[in-house]
Amino acid sequence: MWYFLKRNKQVAAMLGILSIAAVIVIILATRTTSHSTDENSSDETDDVSDDPSIFSTHKLPLEDRFMPSIGNGHIATNIFSDTVYMNGLYNGRKGESHRARIPNWANIRLNSTLTHMPYRPVYSLDTKEAAFKVRVDRDRSIVTQRIYAHRFYTRAIVNQIQVVAKPHDPNFIHHEIWIAIKQIPGPNSEDVQFHAPVPEVYDGRTIWYSCGSTKDSEDPSHQPLPVDVCAYWTSVPDYLVVPQHGSKVFTFVMTVDKNITVARQELFAVLQEDGEDLYNKHIDEWRSLYHQAGIHIEGNLQLSKIVNGIWYYYLSSLPSQHTYHPPGKYYGLSPTGLARGGSLLDDYEGHNFWDTEFWMFPSILLLYPRYAHDLLQYRLDMAYVAAELAKITGNKGYRFPWESAYTGTEVTQPCCPEIAEFEQHITGCISYAARQYLATTRDEEWLKQGGCSIVTHIADFWASRAVINFNTGLYDIERVMGPDEDHSNVTNSAFTNVVAGYSLYLAQYVSCLCKSYYMAKGLDQWADIAWSLALPYDETLDYHPQFSGYKRGEQIKQADVVLLGFPLQYPMNMSTRVNDLSYYESVTRSSGPAMTWSMHTIGHLRIQDDKKAADMFNKSYQGYVREPFKVWSELQRPNVGAVNFFTGMGGFLQTLIFGYAGVSIHLDRLEINRPQLPPNTTNFKIRGIKYLGANLTLGITEASSTLVVESLDDAWPLTFNDGKYNITLAPGMTVTLSGSGPFRVHSIPWKDCKLPEDTIGHNYLRPSNL
Numbered sequence: 001m002w003y004f005l006k007r008n009k010q011v012a013a014m015l016g017i018l019s020i021a022a023v024i025v026i027i028l029a030t031r032t033t034s035h036s037t038d039e040n041s042s043d044e045t046d047d048v049s050d051d052p053s054i055f056s057t058h059k060l061p062l063e064d065r066f067m068p069s070i071g072n073g074h075i076a077t078n079i080f081s082d083t084v085y086m087n088g089l090y091n092g093r094k095g096e097s098h099r100a101r102i103p104n105w106a107n108i109r110l111n112s113t114l115t116h117m118p119y120r121p122v123y124s125l126d127t128k129e130a131a132f133k134v135r136v137d138r139d140r141s142i143v144t145q146r147i148y149a150h151r152f153y154t155r156a157i158v159n160q161i162q163v164v165a166k167p168h169d170p171n172f173i174h175h176e177i178w179i180a181i182k183q184i185p186g187p188n189s190e191d192v193q194f195h196a197p198v199p200e201v202y203d204g205r206t207i208w209y210s211c212g213s214t215k216d217s218e219d220p221s222h223q224p225l226p227v228d229v230c231a232y233w234t235s236v237p238d239y240l241v242v243p244q245h246g247s248k249v250f251t252f253v254m255t256v257d258k259n260i261t262v263a264r265q266e267l268f269a270v271l272q273e274d275g276e277d278l279y280n281k282h283i284d285e286w287r288s289l290y291h292q293a294g295i296h297i298e299g300n301l302q303l304s305k306i307v308n309g310i311w312y313y314y315l316s317s318l319p320s321q322h323t324y325h326p327p328g329k330y331y332g333l334s335p336t337g338l339a340r341g342g343s344l345l346d347d348y349e350g351h352n353f354w355d356t357e358f359w360m361f362p363s364i365l366l367l368y369p370r371y372a373h374d375l376l377q378y379r380l381d382m383a384y385v386a387a388e389l390a391k392i393t394g395n396k397g398y399r400f401p402w403e404s405a406y407t408g409t410e411v412t413q414p415c416c417p418e419i420a421e422f423e424q425h426i427t428g429c430i431s432y433a434a435r436q437y438l439a440t441t442r443d444e445e446w447l448k449q450g451g452c453s454i455v456t457h458i459a460d461f462w463a464s465r466a467v468i469n470f471n472t473g474l475y476d477i478e479r480v481m482g483p484d485e486d487h488s489n490v491t492n493s494a495f496t497n498v499v500a501g502y503s504l505y506l507a508q509y510v511s512c513l514c515k516s517y518y519m520a521k522g523l524d525q526w527a528d529i530a531w532s533l534a535l536p537y538d539e540t541l542d543y544h545p546q547f548s549g550y551k552r553g554e555q556i557k558q559a560d561v562v563l564l565g566f567p568l569q570y571p572m573n574m575s576t577r578v579n580d581l582s583y584y585e586s587v588t589r590s591s592g593p594a595m596t597w598s599m600h601t602i603g604h605l606r607i608q609d610d611k612k613a614a615d616m617f618n619k620s621y622q623g624y625v626r627e628p629f630k631v632w633s634e635l636q637r638p639n640v641g642a643v644n645f646f647t648g649m650g651g652f653l654q655t656l657i658f659g660y661a662g663v664s665i666h667l668d669r670l671e672i673n674r675p676q677l678p679p680n681t682t683n684f685k686i687r688g689i690k691y692l693g694a695n696l697t698l699g700i701t702e703a704s705s706t707l708v709v710e711s712l713d714d715a716w717p718l719t720f721n722d723g724k725y726n727i728t729l730a731p732g733m734t735v736t737l738s739g740s741g742p743f744r745v746h747s748i749p750w751k752d753c754k755l756p757e758d759t760i761g762h763n764y765l766r767p768s769n770l
Helices: 009-032 260-271 275-292 301-316 354-367 369-381 383-392 417-422 425-441 444-465 494-513 523-531 574-587 595-606 610-619 646-660
Strands: 054-057 069-071 075-078 083-086 108-110 122-126 131-137 141-149 156-165 176-183 192-194 198-202 205-214 228-234 239-243 247-257 294-298 467-469 474-476 663-666 669-672 683-691 694-701 705-711 719-721 726-728 734-736 743-746
Touching (some): 069 141, 075 141, 083 247, 108 141, 141 176, 141 275, 156 260, 156 275, 205 260, 228 260, 239 247, 247 260, 275 301, 294 646, 354 425, 354 646, 354 683, 369 383, 369 425, 369 444, 383 444, 425 444, 425 494, 444 494, 444 523, 494 523, 574 595, 595 610, 595 646, 610 646, 646 663, 646 683
Antiparallel strands (some): 054 122, 069 075, 075 083, 108 176, 156 247, 176 239, 192 205, 198 205, 205 228, 228 247, 294 683, 663 669, 669 743, 683 694, 694 705, 705 734, 719 743
16 A cells, blocks of 8 residues: 555645644743653553453543544444444545545533543443443442444444442432533534434434435446435433432434435334343344454463454444344445545545455454455455456456445545556455455355356456567566555566466366356466466575566565465475565565564464564564554554554454464365464464364464364365374364374365466466366
């Protein structure tokens, strides 16, 4: 990705002027102030909780952008912000498309007299219950506020304020407890033309609703009409009044949907629930999610909290499975999640990039394959637009845009046309995600419902992009940009050519799998082109130049060639991989995103340099996680970049699953190599690994590693191989992993189809037996 300043040079200049002004203000302030406190010198505050699933603080971050989010895949918001975002609701033409802001009528705050001295409130994000809580212990009462996006009533954001009276002097003059609150929905939306709110009385309560439509279509040819949206919300008084004895729970609700009937029915359904029953129904849905899978770490509280935070934020942006109203069409997982995306400057506008398939997808696939299916479905839904883009640019098949949102058309910012033009590897990354999905699920129904088509049409695109070079006998792919966005319009990007080759090989393999119900042409041609795609390699220095003509010593933005080793797992000599890691670490600029160091971590683990891996592991998260709510920034302190950066989280999860746990996905097997504990931990467990319908748990301690078979799918019997013996797995079985492996879990062959060759760079004819 590129940075905010690159995307808007005018704003960059303005920021430069403002920065100078800020420095002057700071100098003047320090001259007139006799002391300073740590409180004012940092945007972050301490997490005071010892519970790995709860992040608590007595003082909120000074920067609102480091506040946590709540969401359920349909709607989301950042705590105490004036904005709600809804899945699939965008406004703005082409490159100005962004998530459309809905005023946050659910933004209710306790009066500041409750949350300042002499009281010491506790603000907590409870990731287990998926709720943000404020607790104030006062003289006469304890006030607790819970804010959550309901996991069952998915159109609803709920605010519950409980007031519990304390015993007090009966002669006290005030016999009632008054709690001042305030609703802060923010200004009118600039994205949605809402009508004036209309009141309605329901069961003695005043409720309000307002409907409107987005102002600007993303692409008139694909979106001729604006998108409608309706919001309902309960009236909020200035004060809550509670008797001097006992307790009371006040529930306030906001619902949002494109359909007014759905929004209205959902609000009424929520209001009919008992307050605690409503909350428990929400918790039950989250408990069911966490029951399916999880990563558990002991001995390192901070690391455990970070991992719990990542899965909470991920699942908050993924659709609920069990809902009051059926979920609508899902529009993908963007680099900053569903709770962000309204800014045209620094949070990627809620768009879909390669980040989804390459950085977030693999971990989600192994633990929550249903959500991996949902992410691929977004690409299937937009495939017809990808076909149009390929045709417009003079190619065949499907070419997916670098950024997409509501319509699937290209929505990259107008500032950076070279990104949209050259960064075509996203199409190969989508195919690679499909490859991993098929390897772990063997989902024949997905193939029938569009999988065969998307894989083969992506291959057609790469076949049309490859041009034979008669001087070398190799196919070149020109005018591209790899993950390193500091170099554009290059020829034979090593990363791009490998994902293109994989795409071509996968199409040959999938065409065989689909042959009884899907006819494809060019099977051998795809493989022939893949076989002879150019792969830059320097025999003297035994490393991969990033592209043809790359000048050694040139600085790069982020991991690029090192991605060949992982996640692509491209076959190469160990010495070549060592040299790739060593060289590209030396030329990667320090301002790059966290994923670079995550991939270097895995690379060093794979070459068995555990000390260097530990250094890279620490570097991959310590400078990016912001306290107290474990919000990730795109850039290391003191810089920020995009917030909350799901892409960096995805790279970090891969260091745990595919690095320290040693898991790797192959078309014919699941493999585990050298499982070991992450730094400064005593117990590491990945529960709920899904492979061919089986449910597995990998446990790692200092003394041993085990693989527990929780359940199996009868359609795919599994065999475990430790390098010497084959063991037929059965439910309830525990297998001890002795030694470093590799340990392989595999099933019976999937049809009579040869696995792809998956190598490129050969300037001679592909053997006919391949």
